[in-house]
Amino acid sequence: MRISFNICNGLLMNLRKSILFYSITIAVFLFSAFSSASSRASLKITGEVLPGACDLGIDNGGALQLGKPHSTPSSDGGKKTLPKRNVNIIIQCPSPTSFGIRAIDIASNAGNVKSHGAATDTVFSLGQTSKGDPIGGYFSTIDKSHSWVDGKPLSNLIVSKDQGHSWQPMLDNLTTNGKNIYSWGDPLQPLSARLVKIGLIISPFIYKYNHSDTVKIDGITSFELVYL
Structure with missing residues (x-):
């Protein structure tokens, strides 16, 4: 019973470490993505100014x-x-x-x-x-x-x-x-x-x-x- 418990506890610890690791990895990845985004965008407006009517x-x-x-x-x-x-x-x-x-x-x-x-x-x-x-x-x-x-x-x-x-x-x-x-x-x-x-x-x-x-x-x- 104890062995089984210890094995479960060890798996739990490993699982927590894995989740923490992936959480840190995802956080770093998201931070990197936002840090590389542009802070400026341009709006281009086009058209024609027509002469007055004939x-x-x-x-x-x-x-x-x-x-x-x-x-x-x-x-x-x-x-x-x-x-x-x-x-x-x-x-x-x-x-x-x-x-x-x-x-x-x-x-x-x-x-x-x-x-x-x-x-x-x-x-x-x-x-x-x-x-x-x-x-x-x-x-x-x-x-x-x-x-x-x-x-x-x-x-x-x-x-x-x-x-x-x-x-x-x-x-x-x-x-x-x-x-x-x-x-x-x-x-x-x-x-x-x-x-x-x-x-x-x-x-x-x-x-x-x-x-x-x-x-x-x-x-x-x-x-x-x-x-x-």
Whole structure:
């Protein structure tokens, strides 16, 4: 019994020594870990300070008068071409900025006006009659001969059909749905500018309906700046 007790007591002492040893070892290890930690950390803050917003305006207060054309009856649903009109868009920025514009037809019957040989998304609406018939439409294209960028001729028009990810030469009329962004580049990368004038050529037409009442032409297009 005593031998057994002594053996147990010896094991207990050894166990206590082992625990003490490991406790000291762990304590030293933790002390060493904390003593090697840095007492200083840095916070890095990044971002960009953007220039003030650019101003966009359209001459004549954004109003374009087509006059009072007379529609003639037509059994084949033809159209009557009206004289072309010119309008200027002016964009002024506080500092050189890379941007483009896009057009969005917001008139009644937008996206539903058709013209033979033309894509539907290039025909802007001139509104509709009280019966829901389309009155007519118009095409809009940029006139390079009456456009300039910071006082220099606007010679290289470009268009992006994927929200500015890629660019290609502009060859067609403006689209009506806002999907295409139009800018100017060298050769296919948009350039920054402070003052830009964009001359537009408006080519309207009306359908040849036998209207018994006066029909009000009511086209409206929103032009938006897109910062690139």
